[in-house]
Amino acid sequence: MDTTVDKSWRIGILGMGYVGLPTATIFAKRGFRVLGGDINAGIVDAINRGESPISEKGLDISVREAVSKGMLHATSDTDAVVRESDAVLVVVQTPIDDEKKPDLSTLKSAVRTISKNLAKGKLIIIESTLPPGATQETIIPILEQGGLKAGKDFYLAYSPERAIPTRTLEEIQKNSRIIGGITEESALLARELYSHITSGELVTGDIKTAEVVKVIENTYRDVNIALSNEIAIFCEKLGVDAAGVIEMANKHPRVNLLQPGTGVGGHCIPKDPHFLISKAKELGVELRVISSARKVNEDMPKHLLEIIGKALKSADKRIDDSKVAVLGIAYKGNTGDVRGTPSREVIETLMEMRCNVFSHDPFVSQDFGGKFSNRVEDAARDADCLVIVTDHDEYKQLDLKALSKILKKPAVIVDGRRIIDPQSAEESDLHYFGVGY
Numbered sequence: 001m002d003t004t005v006d007k008s009w010r011i012g013i014l015g016m017g018y019v020g021l022p023t024a025t026i027f028a029k030r031g032f033r034v035l036g037g038d039i040n041a042g043i044v045d046a047i048n049r050g051e052s053p054i055s056e057k058g059l060d061i062s063v064r065e066a067v068s069k070g071m072l073h074a075t076s077d078t079d080a081v082v083r084e085s086d087a088v089l090v091v092v093q094t095p096i097d098d099e100k101k102p103d104l105s106t107l108k109s110a111v112r113t114i115s116k117n118l119a120k121g122k123l124i125i126i127e128s129t130l131p132p133g134a135t136q137e138t139i140i141p142i143l144e145q146g147g148l149k150a151g152k153d154f155y156l157a158y159s160p161e162r163a164i165p166t167r168t169l170e171e172i173q174k175n176s177r178i179i180g181g182i183t184e185e186s187a188l189l190a191r192e193l194y195s196h197i198t199s200g201e202l203v204t205g206d207i208k209t210a211e212v213v214k215v216i217e218n219t220y221r222d223v224n225i226a227l228s229n230e231i232a233i234f235c236e237k238l239g240v241d242a243a244g245v246i247e248m249a250n251k252h253p254r255v256n257l258l259q260p261g262t263g264v265g266g267h268c269i270p271k272d273p274h275f276l277i278s279k280a281k282e283l284g285v286e287l288r289v290i291s292s293a294r295k296v297n298e299d300m301p302k303h304l305l306e307i308i309g310k311a312l313k314s315a316d317k318r319i320d321d322s323k324v325a326v327l328g329i330a331y332k333g334n335t336g337d338v339r340g341t342p343s344r345e346v347i348e349t350l351m352e353m354r355c356n357v358f359s360h361d362p363f364v365s366q367d368f369g370g371k372f373s374n375r376v377e378d379a380a381r382d383a384d385c386l387v388i389v390t391d392h393d394e395y396k397q398l399d400l401k402a403l404s405k406i407l408k409k410p411a412v413i414v415d416g417r418r419i420i421d422p423q424s425a426e427e428s429d430l431h432y433f434g435v436g437y
């Protein structure tokens, strides 16, 4: 099958989420007609109105443009998406369940839809993050149920995204990609397709290698952050500022420590290490570093709560008789995504300890049971302690002198993301506590 990819190809994308929708608008912008499939009718209707159901920088404009030019249409008829497309990308979420095992139910449902509507010559690409071995063990058996053979009758590749929320559109168009093919032909065809949307390097290989590379990338981040968090806890006891230690250590040409904080949220970094851990367990291998790092990060909200307790105690106050203002609900700065956010555990635990919790977030309007305030000042007024949990840019410009006036005296601040200068805080009559400080 010596097929080449040209703009006559119709691109089908199953999953109009954080990665699928940006990818759809980019293919549309590059001149491909795109059919976006999603089982959520609300998402489908929003897209067809030219609106983005996701808060991602620039996505609303790119959806409006793609739809108004007739290059992107969304539908919940996922069978039609497969039937009418030459290339079908699967970009659905692959979470972990309560036992931290991979939950591939949504992915399997999308792959079954493809299998039912598969025809010779189609290119199928899985972008969802997969546990190593899942293509061979789970996806191919479903795809071949209709009698067509992967690599022989249709092309099959695996190419996970590497884009980071708040820069997804930009990164999909410039990041390098790994592309695993069931055959070399499949990998090369997928590479030709992606060459239309990214200027990044496109590295081809086999599927199982690509599956491991993706989860290793995010596991690297998780282990690196855990190392920084452990250094922070040590430095607090030692009486040294971890932020300075990390900044100076990173001056070494071959050291790149990430930042300590209130924990690791999101729907990727906390999950992907468990894809490795569960597969390793099946193979009788114990991943001790990766498992311990995950535990360190999972325990950081508890560590922040200890610092809050210490900060209130320094002002002769108790958690169960205090008002605490929590700044930041989203899992990381400048996004509205709350999936896996450390803020949830911080707020819920404070509430359980009968603390009076007020919360604020410039991008999110839910509060896990606290009292949500639309302005920082409203959350901070008469609070016994101000806690920064998410590193939104807005919090980097807090008016510390003004806040010190409206907080209860003695005013106390806990900086969970190390975005406030301790000296500026003390000069503003704010007693400063922080992770690693």
Ligand code: SAJ
Residues within 6 Å of the ligand: 018, 019, 161, 162, 163, 164, 165, 168, 217, 218, 221, 225, 258, 259, 260, 261, 262, 263, 264, 265, 266, 267, 268, 269, 331, 332, 333
């Ligand atoms: N975090 C730290 N210290 C750091 C960096 C991050 O504590 O130095 C925390 C953040 O506050 C956040 C969590 O870790 O709670 C994860 O943030 P992240 O920026 O490391 O990564 P994510 O969750 O945004 O990961 C995304 C994922 N892609 C998408 O969601 C589309 C992931 O698949 C990508 O590999 C990753 O970006 C990336 O960096 O490319």
